[in-house]
Amino acid sequence: EAQVTQNPRYLITVTGKKLTVTCSQNMNHEYMSWYRQDPGLGLRQIYYSMNVEVTDKGDVPEGYKVSRKEKRNFPLILESPSPNQTSLYFCATSGSYNSPLHFGNGTRLTVT
Amino acid sequence: QKEVEQNSGPLSVPEGAIASLNCTYSDRVSQSFFWYRQYSGKSPELIMSIYSNGDKEDGRFTAQLNKASQYVSLLIRDSQPSDSATYLCAILTGGGNKLTFGTGTQLKVEL
Numbered sequence: 001e002a003q004v005t006q007n008p009r010y011l012i013t014v015t016g017k018k019l020t021v022t023c024s025q026n027m028n029h030e031y032m033s034w035y036r037q038d039p040g041l042g043l044r045q046i047y048y049s050m051n052v053e054v055t056d057k058g059d060v061p062e063g064y065k066v067s068r069k070e071k072r073n074f075p076l077i078l079e080s081p082s083p084n085q086t087s088l089y090f091c092a093t094s095g096s097y098n099s100p101l102h103f104g105n106g107t108r109l110t111v112t
Numbered sequence: 113q114k115e116v117e118q119n120s121g122p123l124s125v126p127e128g129a130i131a132s133l134n135c136t137y138s139d140r141v142s143q144s145f146f147w148y149r150q151y152s153g154k155s156p157e158l159i160m161s162i163y164s165n166g167d168k169e170d171g172r173f174t175a176q177l178n179k180a181s182q183y184v185s186l187l188i189r190d191s192q193p194s195d196s197a198t199y200l201c202a203i204l205t206g207g208g209n210k211l212t213f214g215t216g217t218q219l220k221v222e223l
Contacts, residue, residue, distance in 0.1 A: 033211075042215035043156070043200065058210065090155055098144045098204055101211060103155035 002027045006091050006104035013081055014112055021076045021107050023091030031094045032074040033058065033101070034066065036087040043090070049074055050097060081111040115139060116203050118214035126222055131188040133217050135201030138182070144204035145177055145184045150216065151197045159199070160186065191221045 004025045013019055023032065033048035035058075045058030049068040063085055065077040074093075078085060088108050092101040117136050125131045133147075144163055148156035160175040162168045162184065168175045174187040184203075188195055201214040 035213075040215065043213040045210060045212075048210070100146055100158045100161050101156075101202075103157070106155050 002102070004091055004093050004102050004104040006089075006107050008107060009105060010108050012110045012112065015082055016080050019078050019081060019109075021078075021089060021091075021109070023074045023076065023104060024072055025074075025091075025093045025102075026072065027093060027095070027102065028071065029093040029095050029102075030071075031097050031099070032068065033092050034064070034074070034076045035090045035092060036060065036085075037090065037106075038087050046076070046089075081109075083111050085109065086111050114214075115205055115212045116201055116214040118199075118201050118217045120215060121218040122220050123217055124220045124222055125191050127191060127193060129191050131191045131195065131219055131221070133186040133188075133199050133201075133219065134183060135185065135203075135214055136183045137201075137203045137205075139203065139205040140179075140182065142179075142203045142205055145175070146202040146211070147173075147175060147184075147186045148200040148202060148213075149197045150200055156200055188219075191219075193221050193223060195219060196221045 007022045034046040035043045037043045044060045047066040049055045091104040094101050146161045147159045149159050150156040162175040162177045172189045176185045198216040198218045200216045205212045
């Protein structure tokens with residue numbers, strides 16, 4: 001079954017404690033991206049990757065890091081989380097940059 | 113001006129009616145347009161994609177694109193309570209490497 005798998009689904013942490021949200025896809029997609037979703041602000045892109053070892057900033061990259069060492073995985077790293085990063089995060093993939101996105105199930109992050 | 117604008121709603125329609133959802137955009141060179149449906153607490157799922165001017169129909173859904181007026185719309189015929197969700201308009205912007213989402217329109221289909 002084609003899917004985008006994010007882990008964990010829920011995460012509560014404290015300010016400053018490094019965390020990683022994983023994203024893995026089994027569709028051999030070139031394009032992967034991370035979005036955060038906040039009430040009234042909609043989905044905003046954090047980072048995207050056109051291919052292995054190629055990543056670029058989206059609209060709200062501050063406080064986040066990503067890496068794309070292999071095609072199937074695209075982890076999102078928060079080196080020093082802050083309360084304003086409390087949000088619902090989605091990983092999304094597509095076969096190419098202009099194809100529809102397939103979303104993971106989301107990760108609800110709370111930073112206290 | 114926001115890149116992609118939608119009325120947040122809620123838009124309430126009776127069961128069986130036609131729901132009309134609208135979206136305007138600012139990037140004149142946009143070429144790819146998508147509608148996603150998102151149930152509360154769930155991830156967005158693709159409903160329709162449209163790439164050229166005119167109408168595209170898929171079952172009860174019709175997407176309409178007018179590039180000259182810079183708007184894209186989604187019609188849902190014979191609306192069902194299960195259609196109650198937030199509908200997100202998404203447009204490929206920034207030279208074609210970024211999908212920009214509107215904030216979504218909440219649709220409520222009432223019995």
